[in-house]
Amino acid sequence: MQRYFISTEYIKNNFALIEGKDYHHIKDVMRMCLGDKIILLDNSSKEYLCEIVDLNQKVSLNILETKVNNNELSSNITIAQGLVHKNKIEEVVRRIVELGATSYVNVIMERCNIKLKSKDDYKFTRLETIVKEASEQSERGKMLSLNGILSFKEFINDSKKYDYKFVCYEDEGRSNSNSIYNYTDDLMNKNILVLVGPEGGISPAEIALLKDNGFIMVGLGKRILRTETAPLMIMSIFSSLLDYKGELHD
Amino acid sequence: MQRYFISTEYIKNNFALIEGKDYHHIKDVMRMCLGDKIILLDNSSKEYLCEIVDLNQKVSLNILETKVNNNELSSNITIAQGLVHKNKIEEVVRRIVELGATSYVNVIMERCNIKLKSKDDYKFTRLETIVKEASEQSERGKMLSLNGILSFKEFINDSKKYDYKFVCYEDEGRSNSNSIYNYTDDLMNKNILVLVGPEGGISPAEIALLKDNGFIMVGLGKRILRTETAPLMIMSIFSSLLDYKGELHD
Numbered sequence: 001m002q003r004y005f006i007s008t009e010y011i012k013n014n015f016a017l018i019e020g021k022d023y024h025h026i027k028d029v030m031r032m033c034l035g036d037k038i039i040l041l042d043n044s045s046k047e048y049l050c051e052i053v054d055l056n057q058k059v060s061l062n063i064l065e066t067k068v069n070n071n072e073l074s075s076n077i078t079i080a081q082g083l084v085h086k087n088k089i090e091e092v093v094r095r096i097v098e099l100g101a102t103s104y105v106n107v108i109m110e111r112c113n114i115k116l117k118s119k120d121d122y123k124f125t126r127l128e129t130i131v132k133e134a135s136e137q138s139e140r141g142k143m144l145s146l147n148g149i150l151s152f153k154e155f156i157n158d159s160k161k162y163d164y165k166f167v168c169y170e171d172e173g174r175s176n177s178n179s180i181y182n183y184t185d186d187l188m189n190k191n192i193l194v195l196v197g198p199e200g201g202i203s204p205a206e207i208a209l210l211k212d213n214g215f216i217m218v219g220l221g222k223r224i225l226r227t228e229t230a231p232l233m234i235m236s237i238f239s240s241l242l243d244y245k246g247e248l249h250d
Numbered sequence: 251m252q253r254y255f256i257s258t259e260y261i262k263n264n265f266a267l268i269e270g271k272d273y274h275h276i277k278d279v280m281r282m283c284l285g286d287k288i289i290l291l292d293n294s295s296k297e298y299l300c301e302i303v304d305l306n307q308k309v310s311l312n313i314l315e316t317k318v319n320n321n322e323l324s325s326n327i328t329i330a331q332g333l334v335h336k337n338k339i340e341e342v343v344r345r346i347v348e349l350g351a352t353s354y355v356n357v358i359m360e361r362c363n364i365k366l367k368s369k370d371d372y373k374f375t376r377l378e379t380i381v382k383e384a385s386e387q388s389e390r391g392k393m394l395s396l397n398g399i400l401s402f403k404e405f406i407n408d409s410k411k412y413d414y415k416f417v418c419y420e421d422e423g424r425s426n427s428n429s430i431y432n433y434t435d436d437l438m439n440k441n442i443l444v445l446v447g448p449e450g451g452i453s454p455a456e457i458a459l460l461k462d463n464g465f466i467m468v469g470l471g472k473r474i475l476r477t478e479t480a481p482l483m484i485m486s487i488f489s490s491l492l493d494y495k496g497e498l499h500d
Contacts, residue, residue, distance in 0.1 A: 071472040098479050100471070138473045179494040221350070221493045222321040223388045229348050232479075236486035243471045244429040 002030060003039045003136040005143055011063070016040055016050055018059040026052075026059050037064075045069045045141035069141030073242045075190045076102040078162070079231045082109040082198025083116070083149060088228045090130055097134035097144045099235035100242075105147035107155045111200025116149070152206065155195075156213050162193040165215045168230055169202060177219030180237055188245055192238070196230045252280060253289045253386040255393055261313070266290055266300055268309035276302075276309050287314075295319045295391035319391030323492045325440045326352040328412070329481045332359040332448025333366070333399060338478045340380055347384035347394045349485035350492075355397035357405045361450025366399070402456065405445075406463050412443040415465045418480055419452060427469030430487055438495055442488070446480045 004026075010017045018026065018040075026032050032052060040048040040061070047069045054060035079096055081089075083106045093104055108116065127146055135143040150158060159165050164187070166180070195215065202210075211217070220233055254276075260267045268276065268290075276282050282302060290298040290311070297319045304310035329346055331339075333356045343354055358366065377396055385393040400408060409415050414437070416430065445452075445465065452460075461467070470483055 095479055095482070098473055098475050099483065100473055138475065140473060177493070177497065179490065179497070181490070181494045219493075221489055223348055223350055223390060223489075225348050225388065229345055229482075232345070232482050233349065233486040233490070236483040237490050239471055239473075240429065240431070240483070240487050243427070243469075244431045247427065247429070 001037060001039050002026070002032075003041060003139065005041045005043055005132055005136060008042045008044075011040065011042060011048065014063045016048065016061040016063060018061070023057075023059050027055055041069065041136075041141065043142055045072055047141070069139075071100075071139050072141045073100045073102075073239060074188050074246050075192055075238070075242055077235065077238050078103045078105065078147070078191075078193045079235065080105045080107050080155060080193060080195045081227070081231060082107055082196065082200075082202070083112045083114050084198055084227055085114060090127060092228050092231050093127060093144065093146075094130050094134050095232050096235045097131055097140065098138040099232065100140070100239045101144055101231075101235050102142075103145040103147050105155070105158075106149045107195070108149065108151050109198050110152075110203040110206060112198040113200060114198075152209075156209060159193055159213060159215070161191065163190040164192045165195075165210075165213070166193070166218050166234075167195040167202070167207070167210050167215045168197070168220050168234065169207065169217045170197075170219075170224070177221075178217055180218050180234070180241075183216075184241055184245070187238070187242060194231075194234050194238075196227060196234070199227050251287060251289050252276070252282075253291060253389065255291045255293055255382055255386060258292045258294075261290065261292060261298065264313045266298065266311040266313060268311070273307075273309050277305055291319065291386075291391065293392050295322055297391070319389070321350075321389055322391045323350045323352075323489060324438050324496050325442050325488070325492055327442045327444065327485065327488050328353045328355065328397070329485065330355045330357050330405060330443060330445045331477070331481060332357055332446065332450075332452070333362045333364050334448055334477055335364060340377060342478050342481050343377055343394065343396075344380050344384050345482050346485045347381055347390065348388040349482065350390070350489045351394055351481075351485050352392075353395040353397050355405070355408075356399045357445070358399065358401050359448050360402075360453040360456060362448040363450060364448075402459075406459060409443055409463060409465070411441065413440040414442045415445075415460075415463070416443070416468050416484075417445040417452070417457070417460050417465045418447070418470050418484065419457065419467045420447075420469075420474070427471075428467055430468050430484070430491075433466075434491060434495070437488070437492060444481075444484050444488075446477060446484070449477050 004022050036052050047067050048063045049065040050061035053062050131144050254272050286302050297317050298313045299315040300311035303312050329351050381394050
């Protein structure tokens with residue numbers, strides 16, 4: 001069944017309204033009719049099973065049933081990535097939405113190949129659409145939140161609010177490495193931050209600062225991953241581990 | 251350092267030769283000079299550190315040092331995927347090379363959206379280039395092997411040679427699911443086959459046949475993954491688990 005995230009202001013009592021792009025998607029792309037059913041999501045893990053009662057200029061819907069979406073991971077996972085090219089950001093974001101990430105942020109680091117004139121260089125409109133569509137398709141209960149671009153200093157300050165802070169560091173992966181699996185028993189119901197470097201890697205000065213600020217170095221194996229593969233690998237591991245641990249607890 | 255897989259026939263005693271595309275890459279793209287060093291790989295987990303001694307029409311190299319590449323996983327993992335569009339195959343293959351997969355095969359299944367007139371419809375030349383380049387960049391010791399396209403019956407027959415056979419099945423993931431982590435302690439040094447369905451999913455008849463032939467159903471979590479994300483998730487889990495277990499053994 002088609003799913004649409006909408007703002008809570010469009011949901012009142014047993015009634016909901018859809019305008020704009022989603023209206024056109026429902027009417028012109030999906031060619032839905034009166035009586036057809038869709039699921040609405042309000043970005044707080046609530047799902048509303050709805051029936052279309054009017055398609056004139058807006059979609060009007062009766063809410064038939066409200067239930068809780070249980071597809072979110074038990075922990076919040078933020079993926080931070082050294083600033084890379086837009087295309088790569090889009091690909092990473094699309095996939096980590098599917099894999100259950102909570103938020104995504106880019107960090108300006110020493111060895112980034114991309115130089116920003118101003119943070120406005122990177123427009124996030126297209127990225128927001130990607131997040132919304134991927135969240136709907138993968139049946140998430142909440143949309144990933146896009147946290148923009150931070151300087152390395154801002155990022156370090158921001159990192160203080162997390163329970164666990166990991167950084168994926170190549171040198172660790174290639175020698176005797178520290179694995180995320182060493183933390184398996186303590187990852188449930190946490191706020192977790194994971195930093196992946198940019199294409200050029202993480203500088204020794206940055207690594208020193210990250211260590212000083214409580215970041216744990218982890219390796220992702222002996223093979224060299226591209227910067228857009230690393231976040232998918234991390235999210236795959238966290239997502240599968242948290243689901244597994246969650247079911248053991250149930 | 252640049253890496254190139256070459257055929258063993260071009261390696262003799264302490265001398266090696268590079269022709270064709272790699273010759274042009276070394277000379278015209280990388281603009282290397284006499285005395286520059288590269289690493290050659292013979293697809294059997296051997297690495298040859300070489301020095302360029304001639305660049306006239308071919309690259310002639312002196313082998314300075316031979317060592318073993320330890321970047322391969324301890325188990326062989328074959329990813330089988332319901333036949334999908336070429337672009338998706340290319341993307342999947344590129345990433346599972348980075349993540350350490352041994353081989354990749356496509357399977358014609360009931361709910362494939364792609365209809366093949368003949369197996370020759372799908373040319374694998376471009377895919378072979380992708381495998382070679384991704385293997386070099388990710389510093390693999392062996393290249394992933396491309397096993398073409400099989401009918402479902404051929405696939406079932408072929409599956410008999412594996413120690414473990416898994417199939418990722420959506421219904422399992424969404425209810426109380428069986429996790430790959432239930433097999434963690436027994437995955438080292440095995441031949442493992444993992445099947446991912448096509449976009450349309452796996453039919454009940456196919457699932458029955460897979461069960462009859464010893465396939466173990468596993469889920470990949472509560473969120474809906476696109477067919478090109480599932481193989482990356484599986485390989486991420488296997489790759490990280492095998493590396494972790496390997497280091498515990500060392």
